[in-house]
Amino acid sequence: xxxxxxxxxxxxxxxxxxxxxxxxxxxxxxxxxxxxxxxxxxxxxxxxxxxxxxxxxxxxxxxxxxxxxxxxxxxxxxxxxxxxxxxxxxxxxxxxxxxxxxxxxxxxxxxxxxxxxxxxxxxxxxxxxxxxxxxxxxxxxxxxxxxxxxxxxxxxxxxxxxxxxxxxxxxxxxxxxxxxxxxxxxxxxxxxxxxxxxxxxxxxxxxxxxxxxxxxxxxxxxxxxxxxxxxxxxxxxxxxxxxxxxxxxxxxxxxxxxxxxxxxxxxxxxxxxxxxxxxxxxxxxxxxxxxxxxxxxxxxxxxxxxxxxxxxxxxxxxxxxxxxxxxxxxxxxxxxxxxxxxxxxxxxxxxxxxxxxxxxxxxxxxxxxxxxxxxxxxxxxxxxxxxxxxxxxxxxxxxxx
Numbered sequence: 205x206x207x208x209x210x211x212x213x214x215x216x217x218x219x220x221x222x223x224x225x226x227x228x229x230x231x232x233x234x235x236x237x238x239x240x241x242x243x244x245x246x247x248x249x250x251x252x253x254x255x256x257x258x259x260x261x262x263x264x265x266x267x268x269x270x271x272x273x274x275x276x277x278x279x280x281x282x283x284x285x286x287x288x289x290x291x292x293x294x295x296x297x298x299x300x301x302x303x304x305x306x307x308x309x310x311x312x313x314x315x316x317x318x319x320x321x322x323x324x325x326x327x328x329x330x331x332x333x334x335x336x337x338x339x340x341x342x343x344x345x346x347x348x349x350x351x352x353x354x355x356x357x358x359x360x361x362x363x364x365x366x367x368x369x370x371x372x373x374x375x376x377x378x379x380x381x382x383x384x385x386x387x388x389x390x391x392x393x394x395x396x397x398x399x400x401x402x403x404x405x406x407x408x409x410x411x412x413x414x415x416x417x418x419x420x421x422x423x424x425x426x427x428x429x430x431x432x433x434x435x436x437x438x439x440x441x442x443x444x445x446x447x448x449x450x451x452x453x454x455x456x457x458x459x460x461x462x463x464x465x466x467x468x469x470x471x472x473x474x475x476x477x478x479x480x481x482x483x484x485x486x487x488x489x490x491x492x493x494x495x496x497x498x499x500x501x502x503x504x505x506x507x508x509x510x511x512x513x514x515x516x517x518x519x520x521x522x523x524x525x526x527x528x529x530x531x532x533x534x535x536x537x538x539x540x541x542x543x544x545x546x547x548x549x550x551x552x553x554x555x556x557x558x559x560x561x562x563x564x565x566x567x568x569x570x571x572x573x574x575x576x577x578x579x580x581x582x583x584x585x586x587x588x589x590x591x592x593x594x595x596x597x598x599x600x601x602x603x604x605x
Contacts, residue, residue, distance in 0.1 A: 206318045209381055209452070210243075210339040210346040212328040214363040219386045220349045221248035222422055224327040226442070229431040230449035232285045236322040239277065240287040241314075243339050244329040245298040250289030252426065253280060262291025266313060267304045273313060286321075306334040311342040323452075332366045340367070341374040345381035347452075350402075352388060352395035360402075381455065384448070385415040387422075397576075401511065414448040417441065487604055491518035494599050499581070502592030505563075507581035509600070523582060554590060566590070570597045572604060 211224045221244070228238045242249035242262070250262070265271040277286040292298045304310055318324055326339045328346075340346060348363060364380075371378050383406075389395050403411060421438045425431065432438030432445065495507045499520055506522035555567040559582070566589040567580045579597055583589055 206321050206324060207345070208314065208318075208324045208326065208343045210326040210328050210336075210343040211349060212336060212339075212346050212363060213349045214331060214360065216330040218349050218351045219416070219422065220330075221252055221327055222426070223347070223349050223384065223386055223416065224249060224325050225252050226431050226433075226445045227449060227452065228285060228323070228325050229433055230442070230445040231323055231453065232282075233433070233446065234449055234453055235284075236453065237284045237320060238286075239318065239321045239324045240285075241324060241326045242287070242289045243310075243326050243335050245290050245292045245301050245335075246329070247289055247292065249287060249327045253278075253287045260289075260291065260293055262289035263310070263313070264291035264297045264301050266291075267301070267309055273316070273318075302334060305338045308338070310335065310338040314342045332363055336366070337370065337374070340370045340378055343375070343378060345379040347381045348383045349386050350383055351386055352392070352398040380410060381452065382412040383410050384412045387418040388415045389418045390415075401515075412448060412451055414444060414451055416444050416448070488518045490603055491600055492520050494596050494603070495520035495579075498592050498596035502581075502583070502589065503587045504581045504583045504589070504592070507579060507596075509577060509579050511575070511577055517577075556589070558585070561585070564589075566593060568593045568597055570601065572601055 211220055211227075213220045224240060228240045231238050240249055240253070261271055261276045263276070266273055266276060273288065276291065277288050279286050290297075290301060292301050301310075314324070326343060328336045328339050346367070348360070350360060367378065367380060383402075385399060388399070399415075419438075419441050421432065421435060421441060425435055425438060428435070432442040491509055495509065495518060498504060499507055506520055506524075508516050508519040508522055510516050553569045557565045557567075559565060562585055563582060564585055565580060565582055567578060568590070569576060569578050571577070579593060579600075581589065581593060
């Protein structure tokens with residue numbers, strides 16, 4: 205039976221296309237027949253497989269009734285691996301492709317018999333637009349590709365909430381194949397903490413055992429448009445992809461939304477039952493009251509306390525979106541860590557940044573129970589901020605320690 209899997213990410217630059225291509229080659233080495241479908245109008249997969257040099261026809265031509273899927277599938281070195289591109293070469297093609305997806309015509313192409321393949325891997329475009337929706341609709345499961353950067357992690361909930369929405373409205377059988385860490389720097393303390401915190405917030409079985417490490421050989425593979433297994437320098441990472449392929453080939457689908465979370469589960473909220481839930485997360489109301497007093501006494505517009513990953517734990521009256529402000533806290537907190545290393549002062553904890561001529565961000569990093577947190581506030585330029593912020597963080601630490 206053919207398994208249709210979408211490889212997706214809510215953020216660009218996480219290596220989603222490289223995952224799709226190299227996973228396909230690895231599944232082929234396991235003896236599986238694989239079809240890669242490029243769902244991204246930018247043509248990342250087709251370019252990576254040198255398909256544009258071979259054949260410019262693809263999904264657009266099929267949607268226009270000029271070709272069928274078999275006619276636009278390009279065989280890659282044997283009848284056990286093929287790729288279909290989007291066939292979009294002009295702005296008009298891209299608009300047409302997205303219009304057809306919005307009308308539900310894209311998913312219909314893949315409801316036909318694809319029994320000659322064991323796996324169909326869809327490379328979704330970045331984000332949660334109509335093409336991603338269509339690919340989720342026709343898929344059995346999806347792989348969420350993630351790297352350990354604050355801007356990526358903070359938006360993870362959006363794609364997972366799309367999964368629940370798709371199950372409710374379009375494809376009740378859609379499952380989560382797994383969350384895959386890509387370009388992981390295992391020597392980075394910050395990335396290791398992000399992995400640990402994510403795994404404490406979501407069920408552990410959501411994550412693949414395999415993680416793909418950061419390696420410069422990906423750049424070489426991209427330039428040469430080759431899979432890692434065809435590069436001598438890529439054999440080490442290719443072994444990781446073989447491990448991933450084995451996981452995908454043998455993985456049991458346990459991750460049905462209504463069984464695991466409930467179809468009203470909100471991935472944006474930290475899991476209340478998590479065994480490692482922080483003291484901060486358990487005392488949001490108390491922290492919010494401390495932030496309220498700080499803002500009223502110090503003349504702040506609003507404030508947020510976030511963890512090291514940029515997940516907001518408590519906020520008060522933020523004039524900027526809470527998620528956006530929490531993401532700022534994570535990025536600026538990382539800058540503070542690096543600044544402390546550069547000037548050889550590990551206790552560098554404060555940072556101020558102008559937003560415009562009238563307003564500024566003030567950030568204070570503090571530790572509680574061996575974890576690092578950030579309080580970030582917005583105020584007018586003339587506000588003397590550090591005293592009130594220091595008092596607020598002291599109150600948080602005292603009340604929760």
